Amino acid sequence: MKEKLTRRELLKTGGLFTGGMLASALPGAATAGLSPQKIAWDKSFDVIVVGSGLAGLSAGITAAEAGSETIILEKMMAHGGSSVISGGTFAACNTEAQKKAGIKDSEELYFNDLMKAGERLNVPELVETLVKNSADAHRFLVQRGALYEKELRTVAQHSVKRCYQPVYSMGLNVIKPLLRHYLGLNKAHLQLRTKIDEVIRDHSGRAVGLKVREGYLFDAQSPSDDRTNQTGTARYYKARKGIVFASGGFSRDLEFREYEFPQYRKIPSTVQLGATAGALKAMVRCGARAMHTALVRFAISIGYEDIEKGILLDQRTGKRFIGEGASRMGLSYKIVDLSNAGSSWPALIYDVEGLKTIYDRDKLEIILNNGEMQKFDSLDQLAEYFKMPAAEVNASIKKYNEMFHAGIDTEFGKDFKKTKASPIEKAPFYACPVYPKFNYTQGGILINPKAQALDMGNEVIPGLYVAGEAATGVHGAVRVTGCSTVDCTVYGRIAGREAHMMKEI
Amino acid sequence: MKKLSLISAVAMLFLISQPALAQQSEMAKKHDSAGVTCMQCHNQEIPTAALEINCTSCHGAPEAVAKLTAEKYKQYYNPHDPLHYGTYSECANCHRQHKESRLECNNSNCHKEFKYRVP
Ligand SMILES: Cc1cc2nc3c(=O)[nH]c(=O)nc-3n(C[C@H](O)[C@H](O)[C@H](O)COP(=O)(O)OP(=O)(O)OC[C@H]3O[C@@H](n4cnc5c(N)ncnc54)[C@H](O)[C@@H]3O)c2cc1C
Numbered sequence: 293m294k295e296k297l298t299r300r301e302l303l304k305t306g307g308l309f310t311g312g313m314l315a316s317a318l319p320g321a322a323t324a325g326l327s328p329q330k331i332a333w334d335k336s337f338d339v340i341v342v343g344s345g346l347a348g349l350s351a352g353i354t355a356a357e358a359g360s361e362t363i364i365l366e367k368m369m370a371h372g373g374s375s376v377i378s379g380g381t382f383a384a385c386n387t388e389a390q391k392k393a394g395i396k397d398s399e400e401l402y403f404n405d406l407m408k409a410g411e412r413l414n415v416p417e418l419v420e421t422l423v424k425n426s427a428d429a430h431r432f433l434v435q436r437g438a439l440y441e442k443e444l445r446t447v448a449q450h451s452v453k454r455c456y457q458p459v460y461s462m463g464l465n466v467i468k469p470l471l472r473h474y475l476g477l478n479k480a481h482l483q484l485r486t487k488i489d490e491v492i493r494d495h496s497g498r499a500v501g502l503k504v505r506e507g508y509l510f511d512a513q514s515p516s517d518d519r520t521n522q523t524g525t526a527r528y529y530k531a532r533k534g535i536v537f538a539s540g541g542f543s544r545d546l547e548f549r550e551y552e553f554p555q556y557r558k559i560p561s562t563v564q565l566g567a568t569a570g571a572l573k574a575m576v577r578c579g580a581r582a583m584h585t586a587l588v589r590f591a592i593s594i595g596y597e598d599i600e601k602g603i604l605l606d607q608r609t610g611k612r613f614i615g616e617g618a619s620r621m622g623l624s625y626k627i628v629d630l631s632n633a634g635s636s637w638p639a640l641i642y643d644v645e646g647l648k649t650i651y652d653r654d655k656l657e658i659i660l661n662n663g664e665m666q667k668f669d670s671l672d673q674l675a676e677y678f679k680m681p682a683a684e685v686n687a688s689i690k691k692y693n694e695m696f697h698a699g700i701d702t703e704f705g706k707d708f709k710k711t712k713a714s715p716i717e718k719a720p721f722y723a724c725p726v727y728p729k730f731n732y733t734q735g736g737i738l739i740n741p742k743a744q745a746l747d748m749g750n751e752v753i754p755g756l757y758v759a760g761e762a763a764t765g766v767h768g769a770v771r772v773t774g775c776s777t778v779d780c781t782v783y784g785r786i787a788g789r790e791a792h793m794m795k796e797i
Numbered sequence: 798m799k800k801l802s803l804i805s806a807v808a809m810l811f812l813i814s815q816p817a818l819a820q821q822s823e824m825a826k827k828h829d830s831a832g833v834t835c836m837q838c839h840n841q842e843i844p845t846a847a848l849e850i851n852c853t854s855c856h857g858a859p860e861a862v863a864k865l866t867a868e869k870y871k872q873y874y875n876p877h878d879p880l881h882y883g884t885y886s887e888c889a890n891c892h893r894q895h896k897e898s899r900l901e902c903n904n905s906n907c908h909k910e911f912k913y914r915v916p
Contacts, residue, residue, distance in 0.1 A: 369901075370886035377881060377907070464881050471885065484887055485848070509846040509889070512904065523846060565905055662909045 331492070333501060336530035337363045337481075339791045340502060341538055342488045342571060345373030346463075346777060347760025348538035349470045350429075350784025351791070353436065356480035358792040360533060364474070367487040367508050367566060371471055373540045374563045374761070375780065378463035381447065382433075382440070382456040382781075383774035384426035389444050390454060397452045399423045406775065409449045410768025413584070418765045421741040422775075422782050429781035430456060437469030447773045448596075448620075455774045461654075466777075485509065487524060488571060491535065491578035491756065499578065499755035500797060501530040510566055516547035518570030534755045534791025537737070537745075538784060539571030540564070541761040543588065543730035553586050558631050561730035562591060571762060575737050580745045580753060584764045585735030589771050590624040590728035594640065594659060595652025599623070600711035602642045603692050604726060608635040610675065610684030612692070615704035617711045621770060624728035637725035639678045641689070646714035647722050665724040671716075674723050689716045732771050736764035743787035755794060757787035823916045824894050838894065852888040859884040876900070876913055891915050 338360035341352045348364050356362040366373075385402040402423045407414055434440065439459040447455045458465040474480050483506075490503035505524030514520045542548055543561040545568035550557065561567070576582050592599070600617035607630075614626050627638060642650070650656050659665040668674040671689060675682035693715040695701050696708055706713070737758045738746045745756040760780035767775065821829070828838075837855075838847035849859075856862055863877035863884050870876065876891070878884055879902065890901045898915040902908040 369890035370882040372881065462880070468883060482885075484885075485846075507846060507848055 331501070331528055333530040334527040336532055337361050338531070338533045338796070339363075339536065339788070340365065340529060340531045340534075341536045341788075342502075343373060343538035343540055343760070343762070344371035344471075344482060344484075345375035345538060345540055345760060345780065346467065346470075347375075347540075347762070347780035347784040347787075348373075348536070349375075349467065349474055350432070350781045351536040351538055351757070351759055351788035352480060353470065353474050353477065354785045354788030355536075355792045356474065356477040358789065359478075360792045361479040362477075363481040363483060363529075365486040365488060365502075365504060365529075366482065366484050368510055368564070369484060371482065371484065372464070372467045372564075374567060375777075376464050376467040377564060378777070379461050380458035380463035380466050380777055381445070381461075381774035382430060382458075382777045383447070383450060383454050383772070384430045384456065384778060385423060385454050387427045387430060387444075387454070387456075389442070389456065390452075393444060393453065395444070395453050397454055401451055402426070402454065405449060405451055406767070406772060409770055409772045411770075413587075413768030415738075415765040417741050418739070421786075422766055422779055425782040425785075426778050429778055429785065432785060433466060433470070433781060436473040438466040439469065440466075449772045450774070463777075485524070488537075488539070488574060489526075490574055492528070493578055493753070493755075494797075497754060498797070499531070499535050499753055501528060502535065503527075504529055512565045516545065516568070517566075518545070518568050518573065519547065531755065532796045533794040534757055534787075536743075536757040536759060536784075536787040536791055537571055537575060537762050538758075538760045538780070538787070539762040541567045541733035541736075542569040542572055543567055543733050545569040553588060555628060555632065556588070556730075559590070559628065559728055559730060563730060563732075567733075572736060575745065575756070575758070578753070578756070579747045580756065580758075581738045581748050581750070582764075583735060583738045584768075585733070587734035587769060588730055589732040589734065590621065591731035592620060592624065593664065593727050593729060594724060595650070595655040596620055598650045598652055598656075599640060599726060600706070601649055601713050602640045602646060603689065603716055604638050604640050605680065605685060605688055606630055606635055606638050607678055607680055607725075608633075610681045611688050612703055613638065615701065615706040616713070617706055623726075627726065627728055631727075636679070637727040639674070639680065639723045640726045641674065641716055641721060641723045643714065643716045643718045643721050645718055646716065649712060649714060659724055665722055668721045668723065669719055671721060674721055678723065678725075693717060732761065732776060734764060734767045734769070734771055736762045738765050739763045739783070741786075742790050743783045744790065755791075757791050759783035759787040822894060822897060824892055824898060827916070828894065846889060847894070849887045849889070852892075856888075859888075874911075876902070876915075 339355040339362045341348045341364045344364050344366040352362050352364045385397045390397050406419050440456045444453040445455045445457050446453050485508045487505045487508040488502050491499050492501040494500045504527050506527050508524035511517050511521050543563050548569040604616050606613045672682050675685040696715045739758050743757045743759050744752045745758050747753055766779050838851045866877050867875050892898050900913050900915050902911045
């Protein structure tokens with residue numbers, strides 16, 4: 293039951309850049325671009341979703357619930373992408389929980405928060421769509437089994453309480469129920485270890501299928517898995533209705549990052565291992581428009597609110613270099629500068645009393661256990677461990693303590709009272725390195741409010757939808773906490789619905 | 798059987814390109830002594846990494862395998878039913894025949910605290 297599509301038809305469009313590959317995949321094919329060879333589709337589905345994270349599941353569930361035969365393709369050995377290791381904070385406005393708690397929120401307020409944080413690089417229509425659908429998106433997840441705490445949380449950059457937290461702050465308490473729900477639906481499939489290499493467009497420009505590799509074995513050691521990894525067997529999958537890319541971010545792609553943001557070469561990433569740029573490149577090759585790809589967001593290695601309670605010393609000089617209460621990105625940029633100038637990560641130091649004031653006890657527990665936070669009997673020992681100049685460390689701390697007792701930070705203007713800081717006086721001392729880690733890549737393929745991919749002329753590419761971290765336009769300069777999950781759900785649902793409604797071919 | 802020549806070519810390829818066979822992994826030794834052949838794991842035209850389906854035909858469904866280790870790990874996390882992935886992750890995520898097996902949970906130092914031995 294293989295469906296055929298003529299190769300000439302495919303090659304007529306500038307959107308098809310797979311000519312060379314097709315020629316090699318089809319034995320006997322003549323020179324690319326001339327031969328009327330046919331693509332033999334190995335499998336066909338109504339809707340094909342690329343990626344099994346929150347955006348992919350939201351799209352897959354929506355399409356399958358509407359009655360489309362749906363497959364979610366995932367290149368890794370396990371489902372869930374970054375979504376299943378994420379904290380899963382979810383920001384929505386005008387929710388039941390807000391009403392119950394008497395919190396006044398509005399679409400305008402949420403919209404303005406996002407535009408402000410995004411430095412107005414956000415596409416306003418996209419933000420509007422996100423905000424309007426946010427409460428319904430949360431309901432959608434809960435109705436399909438996602439587990440959230442009842443209490444809302446206060447989160448930086450949101451002017452009111454509007455964040456739901458998954459049970460135990462674990463994204464898996466959202467993803468696991470969704471996956472179970474999805475697999476229980478009629479004609480809903482999941483296929484792991486299937487890597488998408490190319491998007492295929494027909495003569496009208498519509499995206500009609502994918503070149504994939506089945507049995508793919510991801511190689512986490514490669515600097516560019518997408519380029520160097522040859523594993524798997526090539527196959528052609530046809531999408532009778534639409535294709536949804538929910539392929540996530542790319543901050544694990546060392547080769548791609550090298551030129552995209554050269555200043556961050558030393559910065560590690562905490563996102564899932566498979567977050568490479570292959571899917572992004574495939575979409576660009578088929579004509580889609582990539583935007584904002586140099587914009588990133590960092591997470592910090594320790595509970596961010598707790599940094600301001602201690603003293604931060606540059607590893608190379610043993611001196612303070614910033615007021616410890618600096619903003620997340622401000623502090624990150626400073627640390628990036630230090631490390632590019634030859635320092636290792638700065639040390640954040642508390643004494644035994646200071647350690648007791650730490651707010652994020654869970655994170656503290658983790659870093660005490662995994663050895664990141666170390667205990668020292670003396671400051672000299674501490675300096676030795678971090679390879680810092682001991683005399684400078686002692687001098688910096690002495691000066692800091694004096695300023696603390698005098699109540700004024702004459703060096704960096706930190707407010708000792710407001711930050712609830714403590715002096716560094718009583719052994720044992722505790723210290724850990726502080727460093728930024730990639731947490732999100734704002735860039736991706738530009739979409740419109742229907743989650744349709746746009747090309748370089750801002751024209752819609754029919755049949756091609758993008759949702760979640762793989763898409764761009766919603767967040768602008770920097771994504772706000774709790775706003776990726778809502779983005780994934782809102783645009784995943786839209787993409788699933790729109791793909792389902794495409795005319796069948 | 799129609800692809801006999803291809804199959805033996807594939808088998809040759811395996812022998813030549815797998816120096817790991819010299820210092821056998823624990824899994825390889827076990828499979829060897831049980832008489833498992835290359836094709837039982839790689840029943841494909843091209844030598845791609847084994848798919849889960851080739852494991853389950855001998856070892857049982859993932860849910861059954863998870864039950865086998867549930868008791869042993871009841872104080873901690875059952876590696877065959879981990880919190881993140883449940884029973885939905887592929888065997889080769891941790892168990893490797895031609896390389897050293899490793900625990901995916903701490904593959905990128907996410908969970909350094911896990912110290913399971915992976916056969
Ligand atoms: C530690 C951590 C904590 C976070 N906390 C929060 C939070 O509290 N709130 C919040 O809003 N956001 C948070 N984020 C960000 C958020 O979790 C992610 O941005 C979001 O989950 C991305 O979802 P997604 O569905 O777009 O992509 P993912 O969940 O990453 O899924 C994409 C999938 O596509 C697959 N894929 C990629 N390319 C291909 C290809 N070529 N072929 C086949 N498959 C492919 C990938 O392997 C992956 O499984 C956090 C992120 C991390 C890492």
